[in-house]
Amino acid sequence: MAFQHRFIVSIGLVLCVAAAAAAQPPSDSDKVEMQKKLEYSRQILDGLVTEDFDKILRGARALNEFGKRKWIENESAEYRMQNQVFWFTTGTLVMAAEKESIDGATLSYTQMTHSCVNCHKLLRRQ
Numbered sequence: 001m002a003f004q005h006r007f008i009v010s011i012g013l014v015l016c017v018a019a020a021a022a023a024q025p026p027s028d029s030d031k032v033e034m035q036k037k038l039e040y041s042r043q044i045l046d047g048l049v050t051e052d053f054d055k056i057l058r059g060a061r062a063l064n065e066f067g068k069r070k071w072i073e074n075e076s077a078e079y080r081m082q083n084q085v086f087w088f089t090t091g092t093l094v095m096a097a098e099k100e101s102i103d104g105a106t107l108s109y110t111q112m113t114h115s116c117v118n119c120h121k122l123l124r125r126q
Ligand code: HEC
Pocket: 026, 031, 034, 035, 036, 037, 038, 041, 063, 071, 072, 079, 082, 083, 084, 086, 112, 113, 115, 116, 117, 119, 120, 123
């Protein structure tokens, strides 16, 4: 009986620690990483207005790599969807820049920007 009780208490503790870890705010280094998204998207806009496809490609590839990560523990369907949209649109941006299609790249950039705003909007509301 005592053993069972101790067992249940330790399971409870493990769950609490796990929950605390999941709810942790992003660390400073994560925030620095996140700030880079803004830098890369500025670099892409710069590339778009000057038709510098190398610049667009560098920013788009970097953001596409970002899109492969989850960033935070958030299992909601809405968050996962925004992450997918971000990853997908940075991918179409890379493809458009490779084809040197300025209109295609501009369209993908706009679609990507929607996912930036929507994901942040979602996080504030959750
Ligand atoms: C799938 C969700 C998602 C998408 C898409 C997304 N972000 Fe974020 N962003 C986050 C999360 C999560 C954080 C960290 C939350 C926090 O700092 O509280 C963050 C943080 C940031 C920060 C740092 C804010 C701060 O408080 O320091 C910036 C800047 C940023 N994002 C810019 C962008 C830009 C630009 C894009 C699009 C190119 C983008 N984000 C797309 C989820 C997203």
